[in-house]
Amino acid sequence: MKLTTNLFKFPVFILMVFQLTSCKKTNWNENYREKEKSPFGTYIVYNEAKTLFKNQEIVYLKQNIYDYLFDNYNTTSANFGTYICIKNNAFRLSKDGVKDLLSFVNDGNNAFISLNEFNDDLKEQLEFTTNNLDKNINNVKALKTLKGEYTLTHKDFDNEVFTLDRNSKRHYFISYNKNKTIVLGTTKIDEEKLPNFLKIYHGKxxxxxxxxxxxxxxxxxxxxxxxxTEKVFSYLPNKTVFWDPHIKKSLYSNKKDEDNTSVFNYFLQHKTLTWFLIVSSAGILLFMLFNARRKQRAIPIIKPLENTTVAFTQTISSLYLKEEDHKNLADKKIAYFLEKTRTKYLLNTSNLNQKFIQVLASKSGNKIQNTKYLINTIITLNNKSECSKEELLVLHKMIEKFFNK
Incomplete structure (x- = not known):
């Protein structure tokens, strides 16, 4: 292991300070892009690799690691180099890529991989599991509250504590093969130091x-x-560095694995997401199946026949009013009253005397005085040859009031 205390180049430092303090709105998203000068890009470490790894050749990969090894590497190459990848997840590392990378390490080479999400193939091959307590926290405000304390276990570092004031997710290794694994670093979670940096021996x-x-x-x-960063990289052997910016998908890997940028392939890399995809697809197919049956044709709305009785009555009444034949209307109102009395109360209306008035008042529930006044008005209008408009209105109101009791 080499120890180093190299400082970063001054011009790059000034450039980055200017970038982060400029008036332009700062992008606080975690992108891990080598060309990004935003806070959570990897522009500095990428461009200062030659300072970090002095006297070592730095190869910045322009193609997928699987394709690079396919074109340039053979098993007879001694101490070929160290592969480095710092990303959120290695989604461009296909199954073939993992297999070839581990074969590359097995031959006596090395790899450094720092990720927020390790794919299942890599974890299965290297026999480790992880837990990320903050995997569902993604917004900038919530991430800002996540602080961390890191330590490196080597005796030369005197248990120095490195504090991170934001975006430090509680991501650590749960289990690993202790026969071939060394814990190189820890993170403090709930007052307990848990491993976050491992060296896993694989072959040579x-x-x-x-x-x-x-x-x-x-x-x-x-x-x-x-x-x-310097002390973490000091654990790496003094070999050629192959820095992978993860900008290319593989051109040579199997067709089923080569397009790992697709949503479906990303889902298939994780068992829980795979089951989610299967259940969702089955639900959609069932929905389509049950809704594909022939539906009954819409029943046309048939409008019912219009009741023209009211309109006819209004027309006739308008005709009478226009002619001002109030006596004729009064006679019809009286005839209507007497007919309804005979039908509803089963009374003989041929003799409108005092006894008739008493019986009618009793059966209808009207006061005898009001009933008497109505019958006397009817008798009076029957005996008159003319009827005024006012008398007609009085008769109409009396009859309406009588039947609404």
């Missing part, structure tokens, strides 16, 4: 896995935290 080589890539971003390399 070793692979270094780190669960907090945020520590290598621009933000922390400009906050006097560069010593943590």
């Amino acid at each position: 080589g070793a692979i270094y896995v780190h669960s907090n890539p945020i520590a290598f971003t621009n933000y922390y390399l400009l906050k006097n935290k560069e010593s943590y």
Whole structure:
């Protein structure tokens, strides 16, 4: 293991300070892109690799690692180099890519991988499991509250504590094969130190896995935290460095694995997401099946025949009013009253005397005085040859009031 305390180049430092303090709105999203000068890009560590790895050749990969090894590597190459990948997840590392990378390590080479999400193939092959307590926290405001304390276990580092003031997810290794694994670093979670940096021996080589890539971003390399990055990389052997910016998909891997950028392939890399995809697809198919049956044709609305009785009555009444034949209308109102009395109360209306008035008042529930006044009005109008408009209105109101009792 080599120890180093290299400082980053001054021009790059000034450039990044200007970038982060400029008036332009700062992008606080975790992107881990080598070309990004935003806080959580990896522009500094990528461009300062030659300072971090002095006297070592740096190869910046322009193609997928699987394709690079396919074109340039053979098993007779001694100490070919160290592969480095710092990302949120290695989604461009297909099954073939994992297999070839581990074969590369098995031959006596090394790899350093720092991710927030390790794919299942890599975890299965290297026999480790992880837990991320903050995997569902994605918004900038919530991430800002996540603080962390990291330590490196080597005796030369004197248990120095490296503190991170934001975006430090509680991501750590739960289990690993203790026969071939060394814990190189820890993170403090609920007062307990849990491993976040492992060295896993694989064949003649070793692979270094780190669960907090945020520590290598621009933000922390400009906050006097560069010593943590330097000390982590000091564990790596002095070999050619192959830095993978993850910008290319494989051209040579199997067709079923080559397009790992698709949503379906990403889902299929995780068992829980795979089951979610299967259940969702089955639900959609069932919905389509039950809704594909022939539906009954819409029943046309048939409007009922219009009741023209009211309109006819209004027309006739308007005709009478226009002619001002109030006597004729009064006679019809009286005839209507007497007919309804005979039908409803079963009374003989041929003799409208005092006895008739008493019986009618009793059966209808009207006061005898009001009933008497109505019958006397009817008798009076029957005996008159003329009827005024006012008398007609009085008769109409009396009859309406009588039947509404």
